[in-house]
Amino acid sequence: MSDKQAVKNKEPNIVAFLCNWCSYAGADLAGTSRVQYPANLQVIRVMCSGRVNPLYVMNALQQGADGVLVSGCHPGDCHYMEGNYYARRRLGMLKDLMEFVGVDPRRFHMSWVSASEGHKWKEVVEKTVEDAKEAGPFEGFRRRQIDW
């Protein structure tokens, strides 16, 4: 394995923001059901995905995360009626912006996991980790190459 390859395959560090009512409960259910998934994702509990300020995502990358996940209730099922719609808008915009400023879009995921979807949570974690692994360690905000 070349050095470059080794760096690429290094275990990524991922920060996840989960809403209390659906995704956090879904992740708890994965635990109760003893579903196994990669250990490199750490959860920060918020009451609603709508709480997640887009700056948190950038902040996590700045602070050393290689990938970020935000997960909430399914659209239409938000415990606070509309919070996940706000999250979807804001974070959708953020994802475009991140790509624009040169951050690999594989570093940022959004998902909708309900309180009964322990198995879906496993799949979401696996996908998030796999993508962040492929994107490699995050080395800060780079200048975008532009062909004039």
Added chain:
Amino acid sequence: MTDKPKVGVYICHCGINIASTVDVEAVEEYALKLPNVKVARTYSYMCSDPGQALIKEDIKEQGLNRIVVASCSPRMHEPTFRKTIEGAGINPYFLEMANIREQCSWVHEDPKEATAKAKKLVAASVAKVRLLEALESKEVDAEPATLIIGAGIAGIQAALDIADAGFKVYLVEKTPSVGGRMAQLDKTFPTLDCSACILTPKMVDCASHPNIELLSYSEVDEIGGYIGNFDVKVRKKARYVDFDKCTGCGDCAKECRVADRFPNEFDMGMGKRSAVYLPFPQAVPAKYTIDPESCLYLTKGKCGKGPKCQEVCGVGAIDFEQEDEIVEFKVGAVIVATGFDPFDPSRKPEYGYDNYPNVITGMEMERLVSASGPTGGKVMISNGEEEIEPKEVAFIKCVGSRDASVGNEYCSRVCCMYTAKQAHLIREKLPDANIRIYYMDVRAFGKGYEEFYDRVRRENVRYIRGNPSEIFKKGNKLVVKVEDTLTATPLEDEVDMVVLGVGLEPRAEMREIMDLLRLSQSTDRFFLEAHPKLGPVDTATDGVFIAGCCQGPKDIPDTVAQAKGAAASAMIPMARGKVMISAQVAEVNEATCRGCSFCVEICPYSAIEMVTVNRFGHELEVARVNEALCKGCGSCSAACLSDSIQPKSFRDSQILPQIAALGAMR
């Protein structure tokens, strides 16, 4: 609290649940090196009395003022530990939990990885706990009334219990009569009580109880507010019959120009009713209703020379001018008891339910054997050519249950027993009939169920283990194609009648109730309870409870037990007269608020308003939060351009250090 934070970190072994994967001693050692941590300990069960005493002692003796408990999910024990630390004299909100069980030890096998992750989670919790603020929970008055949606046996039982305890109940039923599915049943297993005989007294009670306001033929339009203070809007649908004048004599139904032309829903479409109808003879309230979809006058604007019902009604109760009426009231709690739909066997076309009149469902069988049913209790069925008394009767179980092909993996829990009961009833009525039951397994789990199943087998009912693959017609018989899997024999049994033991499904209208009350569904699509074992009648929405089959298939004893449980839970805030409202609400820093009112637009609860303040002689508009309405979701905060509005316990200043702690540990 201006004191410097002194943090205590308590790491739970949870027996071996955590300690077998996470090296708790290593986490303890690590925690001691974190900033502001004064004490770190491990213990076998932190939530036990001695575990909690350990924390209390340290708070008192070491002067700790912030506590981190690394154990199970905060959704499990956060309230426990809040109480613990409050008992030791520090603010209950100076607590942070690190979830190292559900989200660590149970989901990771590798001890090294799990331990590393547990350390990170503890570090993030310590980073946050230092910056938490003291909060005071507030109490508000609770309205001493309950709304119950659905008046089947669950809703009726809950209503009676609450009303008997002295609280007001609004019982809302969508159909013209209370009674629900249980009213449609003939006998109930395993005791063979007549269903109507045990139910109708309760139906009458709930209509006449001074504390129960029965809103039949009504639907809930809107529910706002929160535990203790829900605002409810109910639509009383127009019956086109004056409720107070109608005596229930039934002359209108007899004289209706389209009398006995429409399938009677109560008889599962097997009997007929008029456009003006009473769903069944014992209906409560005993008031007639005009079905706007079948009445000539209401659909065509014309009914002969004039509506006959109007002509014959001696008390002048028919009123075609009647309109829907909106009733508004306040309640402190809500119980959802909306019941189930029987599985529609058209979705299993191999059983020919749509093609053969002598293939019927279990619910239809209930009406067929009922003395008040369409045949007066005589088992007569059409074989496509003539009405016959069946000689060969077959039952098929698990139709629409335990069947992934129709999306229902769950067991419906009642079909084994109702099939056995119906076999017994057939045996009673047709002593010479040949009765076969095709089954996958027999689940006779309840009190007296196994004994009943034994009794039915002794009554010469043949249980054949096998799931029929097809039903087809041969002459005037039906052929059930099946393999007896105990003897590996393919069979083609010729029968006169097939009863499909259909399962229970969530109501088609689940979505409407979910949207009204912010409820969730579990994987089986029934309503999701707060905890499958310890919170079976609670939901994620405080003050909203579920009872009966809307939570999952269950028999009558379990339904009644759950209804009584839901009633008891609903009475807690009412009996106290007060409810605690969350202290974790948003707060505006009026000094930095720029008055843009983005947060006002975003708040789904209209909890934020703009107020005018005087700042150094200038009148300025700033946002202000109504704490009774705020639910602390924090959507406002993510939208605020100046970071001025922040949910307490989830402030930027509390979350950012968590992010930093996790990021730093790459």
